[in-house]
Amino acid sequence: DQQVKQNSPSLSVQEGRISILNCDYTNSMFDYFLWYKKYPAEGPTFLISISSIKDKNEDGRFTVFLNKSAKHLSLHIVPSQPGDSAVYFCAASRSISNDYKLSFGAGTTVTVRA
Amino acid sequence: EAGVAQSPRYKIIEKRQSVAFWCNPISGHATLYWYQQILGQGPKLLIQFQNNGVVDDSQLPKDRFSAERLKGVDSTLKIQPAKLEDSAVYLCASSQYNEQFFGPGTRLTVL
Numbered sequence: 001d002q003q004v005k006q007n008s009p010s011l012s013v014q015e016g017r018i019s020i021l022n023c024d025y026t027n028s029m030f031d032y033f034l035w036y037k038k039y040p041a042e043g044p045t046f047l048i049s050i051s052s053i054k055d056k057n058e059d060g061r062f063t064v065f066l067n068k069s070a071k072h073l074s075l076h077i078v079p080s081q082p083g084d085s086a087v088y089f090c091a092a093s094r095s096i097s098n099d100y101k102l103s104f105g106a107g108t109t110v111t112v113r114a
Numbered sequence: 115e116a117g118v119a120q121s122p123r124y125k126i127i128e129k130r131q132s133v134a135f136w137c138n139p140i141s142g143h144a145t146l147y148w149y150q151q152i153l154g155q156g157p158k159l160l161i162q163f164q165n166n167g168v169v170d171d172s173q174l175p176k177d178r179f180s181a182e183r184l185k186g187v188d189s190t191l192k193i194q195p196a197k198l199e200d201s202a203v204y205l206c207a208s209s210q211y212n213e214q215f216f217g218p219g220t221r222l223t224v225l
Binding site: 004006009032036041043044045046091093103105106 | 118123145154155156157158159162170205207209211212213214215216217218219
């Protein structure tokens, strides 16, 4: 049962433009959301997170938006740079469970064109 | 600060053979996770340890997979016997709180 879904397997964007990655979840108990970035032959690395008490979190070029009523979150990267070319995973957890287990989406491969 | 270490990085075996993966978490991280990532999918949690105790192994195929974390530090994940569908990247992660740090993974190919 896929509780976190990333429906776009790939995204191609021109350097300098905005990349928008989307993620949907089905479990209403999720209250903490994370984005991980993964380069080939490396493990995922933490990028940015958001708690359900917020609807936006910004860190430099990266902004995550959360719409709890729609069970939807998105990651905005602006401006996109060639080094942003990677696979991006959306993940969700329930902080109340205290075990910080993550459920991951299938990932979106971002290609930034020069 | 050293990251999560995993070995080997790559392994090719034939079906029905056995294989073991090793993980050394970040020093001081009490929680250790093993994930299986099949091509085109996100990481799927296999087992979670808190120190040397198992917190969750509900997704671990216990008829063929086993894992241990002796002394609450290093961990090994074993598959015996391997099947074709076990071909995947096996990721180890560790955490203190809610941010998990991942190792580079072991890519397993079962022929």
